[in-house]
Amino acid sequence: MSTKKSAAKPVKRAATQPVTAKDNFKSMLIENRVFKPSAEFSKKARISSMAQYKRMHAESIKTPDKFWAREASELFWQKKWKKVLEWKAPFAKWFVGGSINVSENCVDRHLTNGRKNKAAIIWEGEPGDSRTLTYQQLHHEVCKFANVLKSHGVKPKDRVLIYMPMVPEAAIAMLACARIGATHSVVFGGFSSESIKDRLHDCQAKIVVTADGGYRRGSLVALKKNVDEALRDSASVERVIVLQRTKQEVTMQDGRDFWWHTECSKVSAACPAKGFDSEHPLYILYTSGSTGKPKGILHTAGGYLTGTYCTSKYVFDLRDDDIYWCTADIGWVTGHSYIVYGPLANGATVVMYEGAPNWPEPDRFWDIIARLRVTILYTAPTAIRAFIKWGDEWVKKHDLSSLRLLGSVGEPINPEAWMWYHKMIGGGRCPIVDTFWQTETGAIMISPLPGATPTKPGTATLPFFGIDAAILDEDGKEVGPDQGGKLVVRKPWPSMLRTIFGDTERYKSAYWGTYKGIYLAGDGARRDKDGNFWIVGRLDDVLNVSGHRLGTAEVESALVSHEAVAEAAVVGRPDEIKGQAVVAFVTVKEGYKTDAELIKALKAHVGKVIGAIAKPDDIRFTGALPKTRSGKIMRRLLKEVVSGGLVKGDTSTMEDLSVLAQLAASNGKDDE
Numbered sequence: 120m121s122t123k124k125s126a127a128k129p130v131k132r133a134a135t136q137p138v139t140a141k142d143n144f145k146s147m148l149i150e151n152r153v154f155k156p157s158a159e160f161s162k163k164a165r166i167s168s169m170a171q172y173k174r175m176h177a178e179s180i181k182t183p184d185k186f187w188a189r190e191a192s193e194l195f196w197q198k199k200w201k202k203v204l205e206w207k208a209p210f211a212k213w214f215v216g217g218s219i220n221v222s223e224n225c226v227d228r229h230l231t232n233g234r235k236n237k238a239a240i241i242w243e244g245e246p247g248d249s250r251t252l253t254y255q256q257l258h259h260e261v262c263k264f265a266n267v268l269k270s271h272g273v274k275p276k277d278r279v280l281i282y283m284p285m286v287p288e289a290a291i292a293m294l295a296c297a298r299i300g301a302t303h304s305v306v307f308g309g310f311s312s313e314s315i316k317d318r319l320h321d322c323q324a325k326i327v328v329t330a331d332g333g334y335r336r337g338s339l340v341a342l343k344k345n346v347d348e349a350l351r352d353s354a355s356v357e358r359v360i361v362l363q364r365t366k367q368e369v370t371m372q373d374g375r376d377f378w379w380h381t382e383c384s385k386v387s388a389a390c391p392a393k394g395f396d397s398e399h400p401l402y403i404l405y406t407s408g409s410t411g412k413p414k415g416i417l418h419t420a421g422g423y424l425t426g427t428y429c430t431s432k433y434v435f436d437l438r439d440d441d442i443y444w445c446t447a448d449i450g451w452v453t454g455h456s457y458i459v460y461g462p463l464a465n466g467a468t469v470v471m472y473e474g475a476p477n478w479p480e481p482d483r484f485w486d487i488i489a490r491l492r493v494t495i496l497y498t499a500p501t502a503i504r505a506f507i508k509w510g511d512e513w514v515k516k517h518d519l520s521s522l523r524l525l526g527s528v529g530e531p532i533n534p535e536a537w538m539w540y541h542k543m544i545g546g547g548r549c550p551i552v553d554t555f556w557q558t559e560t561g562a563i564m565i566s567p568l569p570g571a572t573p574t575k576p577g578t579a580t581l582p583f584f585g586i587d588a589a590i591l592d593e594d595g596k597e598v599g600p601d602q603g604g605k606l607v608v609r610k611p612w613p614s615m616l617r618t619i620f621g622d623t624e625r626y627k628s629a630y631w632g633t634y635k636g637i638y639l640a641g642d643g644a645r646r647d648k649d650g651n652f653w654i655v656g657r658l659d660d661v662l663n664v665s666g667h668r669l670g671t672a673e674v675e676s677a678l679v680s681h682e683a684v685a686e687a688a689v690v691g692r693p694d695e696i697k698g699q700a701v702v703a704f705v706t707v708k709e710g711y712k713t714d715a716e717l718i719k720a721l722k723a724h725v726g727k728v729i730g731a732i733a734k735p736d737d738i739r740f741t742g743a744l745p746k747t748r749s750g751k752i753m754r755r756l757l758k759e760v761v762s763g764g765l766v767k768g769d770t771s772t773m774e775d776l777s778v779l780a781q782l783a784a785s786n787g788k789d790d791e
């Protein structure tokens with residue numbers, strides 16, 4: 120792997136200035152640094168120029184059926200589809216009449232294409248143990264576990280709830296479900312028994328697959344115990360299959376609970392992959408909206424696999440010799456699409472790590488990359504900001520020269536975090552793909568293509584092939600450059616959600632109720648003059664200050680660009696004169712004093728970066744921000760804090776939000 124520092128070149132230096140837009144939804148953080156892919160990267164990439172991207176994108180929008188049919192044909196179909204798309208808004212059917220087995224595509228296919236003995240999963244446990252599964256070995260394990268599920272009465276469309284640590288068996292269980300047509304619903308291993316209970320109840324799972332426990336920051340997580348509690352009053356669950364991971368003590372209920380290894384020893388390793396209808400339900404994954412109970416997002420076989428396969432191929436430009444590492448947990452959609460289905464459908468080698476990034480020390484990730492010679496790293500801004508806070512010396516201890524591509528997902532990445540990622544981790548040579556997508560979209564929607572797209576820190580840039588993304592105003596009219604509005608998708612795409620499990624009305628109103636036949640992502644965004652999409656935050660996080668709408672993400676990015684700031688969250692507080700006042704919660708880096716002087720400096724800094732309008736009225740320092748398990752800041756809780764609830768007098772500038780964070784984490788809420 121070359122370490123030549125020729126890649127991403129800044130074309131222009133930053134200049135931040137307010138934009139005047141006719142619309143009152145202003146986007147004021149302007150980032151002008153442009154990084155082009157290096158000639159060396161482009162030369163080898165599948166999509167190697169903007170001209171090629173533009174041509175293919177235009178074609179894919181004009182004749183989407185043709186584009187998606189070509190992509191889908193690269194997969195193995197037991198029976199070919201009759202029609203690419205049947206669209207009766209808002210209900211889509213993709214590859215109508217086609218028959219496919221998702222597990223066969225992710226595993227069996229590679230037994231005959233030269234990848235049989237290639238590593239499919241390189242796994243590392245938190246305590247330091249490790250395993251590598253070749254495609255052949257993965258096939259063996261998947262078939263066995265599929266037979267175990269069958270032996271316990273699991274039939275196509277039955278729901279299987281998976282509550283596992285980050286071990287290969289989590290992926291094996293998912294692929295085993297897919298193999299026999301069962302619908303899995305993975306619940307993040309960090310969620311509480313209450314969350315399992317709600318999800319079990321909603322999807323009416325027949326079987327739970329779990330482990331005795333898992334490792335997290337040196338401690339044991341009691342997974343089986345949480346399942347036991349969740350099952351106390353569950354009527355639907357008949358069996359629990361328990362993987363032995365930690366060997367901690369667990370209670371096994373006779374007739375209900377079975378050990379994974381014992382059950383696997385009883386079944387054969389022959390489990391031919393039967394084809395299922397392209398629209399067969401593959402999985403349900405719960406995610407929350409701004410209000411109400413979590414939504415069970417339903418994805419189906421053929422379209423979802425086509426979307427994740429195709430985006431993995433182009434966005435990560437996956438190569439046979441890549442060592443690809445997505446650091447997400449399998450309990451999130453990123454883990455589904457970009458640890459399991461997308462990369463494995465491409466025959467990639469995937470790294471999977473069980474534990475915390477700072478265990479035993481804050482350099483665990485860098486140590487893994489250096490040892491395994493990881494070439495592609497896909498992680499989240501929240502992790503990047505944590506690394507920045509922990510200090511550069513942890514990174515500098517390791518040789519990261521194997522990396523060739525970096526990815527980001529989950530929230531807007533602050534330009535300063537982007538620059539740090541680019542320089543410190545990417546050594547200035549790796550393109551960064553900032554990928555915008557959602558649990559609902561199933562696959563990446565807006566992202567640079569690493570060999571083609573010039574990137575700017577903080578933007579996910581341009582829509583992927585076949586994705587007709589736009590920004591609309593209240594009346595459904597497309598807005599002009601640098602004007603804010605609502606991010607939508609005007610055409611169906613294969614990996615889109617099909618419905619909310621058990622709640623079609625909510626599906627219709629949440630995503631299709633605002634503009635007829637158009638998908639509402641729920642994010643505020645703007646496009647710059649080059650057409651790049653800048654996500655400014657969820658629509659309900661948008662502030663309205665003196666008649667100007669401001670995205671919280673922009674103010675946060677401005678704060679984070681100050682040298683003292685590690686992380687920031689911004690919310691609005693009702694204000695008689697301005698409509699809303701801007702309140703910022705800030706955590707500082709090691710060694711900075713949280714005093715009145717810093718408050719003054721930060722206000723001035725935001726004023727300088729964005730403009731006076733965005734200056735926080737109130738800055739509160741805190742040791743930690745309340746976050747969801749996936750690392751998203753829970754602004755809803757912060758709003759409650761600023762509107763009275765938990766504030767104890769205004770004299771102190773120090774707020775203890777760690778209690779709130781713990782509360783939020785322990786009840787497993789994953790609201791924005």
Ligand code: PRX
Binds near residue numbers: 531555559579640657
């Ligand atoms: O607000 C956007 C933000 O995360 C939301 C989707 O969250 P979730 O369904 O949990 O999926 C996360 C992983 C795909 C979006 O509505 N988001 C995700 N990626 C980005 C982003 N915001 C800005 N830039 C991104 N790259």
